[in-house]
Amino acid sequence: MSATPPLPPSGPENSATRWRRSSHSTGMNNCVEAAVLGGGLLAVRDSKRTDGPAVLFTGPAWDGFLAHVRTDGAA
Secondary structure (H helix, E strand, O other): OOOOOOOOOOOOOOOOOOOEEOOOOOOOOOOEEEEEEHHHEEEEEEOOOOOOOEEEEEHHHHHHHHHHHHHHHHO
């Protein structure tokens, strides 16, 4: 059984985590932000709640999520 490593704090106290916001985001913080973490993980959080929780994805899980979103968006 493998454990998921803990998510680093997302606030300014952890400057090692580089959160990136979508280029489609407006200045009103109505988007998501993502950060590449060690161990092949990607963290995604709500840009309105930067101190709140984040969802962790593996690379393949993120690719699958995006493929599903793109497929549903085309329908």
